[in-house]
Amino acid sequence: MIINDEATIAPTLVSLGLPGYYYFHDEVFAHEMRTVWRSTWQCVGRESELPNPGDYLTSLIGNQPLFVIRNACGELQAMHNVCRHRGARLFEGMGNCSVVRCPYHAWTYDLDGQLQGVPQVHLFPDLDKSTVRLLSAQVDTWGGFIFVNCDSQAESLMSYLAGFPEYLKQYDQPWEELRRVASWSYTEPINWKFIVENYVEDYHFSTVHAESLHSYDFPRIRTTTTGRHCQITVPYTAEKLAKMYDAMTWEPQRLSYQGYIFPNLMINTDLDHVSVFRLLPLSPVRSCIEVLIYQTRAQMEAFPIDPDVFQGKFHRVMEEDFAVCRLLQANVHSLAYGVTKLAIERELGIAHFYTVLSE
Numbered sequence: 001m002i003i004n005d006e007a008t009i010a011p012t013l014v015s016l017g018l019p020g021y022y023y024f025h026d027e028v029f030a031h032e033m034r035t036v037w038r039s040t041w042q043c044v045g046r047e048s049e050l051p052n053p054g055d056y057l058t059s060l061i062g063n064q065p066l067f068v069i070r071n072a073c074g075e076l077q078a079m080h081n082v083c084r085h086r087g088a089r090l091f092e093g094m095g096n097c098s099v100v101r102c103p104y105h106a107w108t109y110d111l112d113g114q115l116q117g118v119p120q121v122h123l124f125p126d127l128d129k130s131t132v133r134l135l136s137a138q139v140d141t142w143g144g145f146i147f148v149n150c151d152s153q154a155e156s157l158m159s160y161l162a163g164f165p166e167y168l169k170q171y172d173q174p175w176e177e178l179r180r181v182a183s184w185s186y187t188e189p190i191n192w193k194f195i196v197e198n199y200v201e202d203y204h205f206s207t208v209h210a211e212s213l214h215s216y217d218f219p220r221i222r223t224t225t226t227g228r229h230c231q232i233t234v235p236y237t238a239e240k241l242a243k244m245y246d247a248m249t250w251e252p253q254r255l256s257y258q259g260y261i262f263p264n265l266m267i268n269t270d271l272d273h274v275s276v277f278r279l280l281p282l283s284p285v286r287s288c289i290e291v292l293i294y295q296t297r298a299q300m301e302a303f304p305i306d307p308d309v310f311q312g313k314f315h316r317v318m319e320e321d322f323a324v325c326r327l328l329q330a331n332v333h334s335l336a337y338g339v340t341k342l343a344i345e346r347e348l349g350i351a352h353f354y355t356v357l358s359e
């Protein structure tokens with residue numbers, strides 16, 4: 001049960017949305033980590049980043065450290081990044097290994113997580129190695145993206161995605177062929193939910209991004225919901241092929257297929273690249289946003305990207321969004337904080353997000 005100090009003293013000024021303490025309270029955050037972030041499918045990377053047996057990557061799923069590794073048969077396995085001896089972290093970052101070897105006392109596991117080696121094994125007279133393995137998590141892929149889920153009872157990835165893949169397949173580039181060409185991250189003093197809410201509404205575009213996203217045809221942006229997710233189609237204005245900030249190339253007859261896959265993934269297609277934002281809540285009031293830029297081979301040849309220049313240009317839009325999210329975060333302790341009305345159509349994604357959270 002949530003302790004709500006603020007609510008007990010706050011007058012009932014608001015009827016919509018989440019109370020302010022949802023954006024800073026430790027208990028709410030801990031509850032979200034146990035529920036939302038532990039039992040949903042979340043993207044942790046690309047299959048092409050793990051081409052060979054023994055290749056691994058690590059990730060946090062909420063507050064759960066996991067790693068994904070390609071086993072000797074070439075299959076992906078997801079496991080908790082926790083040694084079964086006394087719980088040490090096994091891996092950091094990415095790499096390749098022939099066996100999983102704990103850096104603390106050197107217990108080793110095969111690429112399927114089965115305990116293999118225990119130094120000075122005579123010190124463990126009761127240990128039956130065959131019964132000890134790293135705890136596994138679910139792993140599956142779509143379009144080259146690797147998704148994991150800590151909940152062994154969870155529905156399948158395709159069921160969870162609820163038609164989102166069919167929506168993305170309208171993009172004219174093969175999703176499996178995307179390779180990372182640039183990436184960077186932000187750590188912002190913002191609760192993760194404000195970042196989502198900002199992403200799934202376009203009502204702010206005409207004030208916040210009037211210049212930076214001027215090639216978007218704001219009135220014709222459409223948001224639809226599917227499952228827990230939001231699909232956002234963005235048409236361009238009728239100008240000729242042009243460059244928006246010299247970062248995003250576009251042409252008027254195209255649509256940008258954008259959207260939010262609950263809870264940690266935002267995807268945006270453009271003529272010359274796909275950008276992906278991966279969200280990681282660090283605390284009730286701190287979030288990491290990883291920006292990943294992908295291109296297919298054809299896009300790399302047609303639209304070569306200088307990662308540093310690209311990041312510099314892209315950064316402007318991100319900063320515009322973070323700046324307004326900080327305005328919300330700055331007021332969550334106010335007795336007057338709240339939502340009076342949500343715009344129809346333009347803030348539909350927020351209403352959906354509240355519904356998903358409440359469920």
Ligand code: FES
Binds near residue numbers: 085
């Ligand atoms: S904690 Fe891993 S071997 Fe001891």
Ligand SMILES: [Fe+2]
Binds near residue numbers: 204208320321
């Ligand atoms: Fe924005």
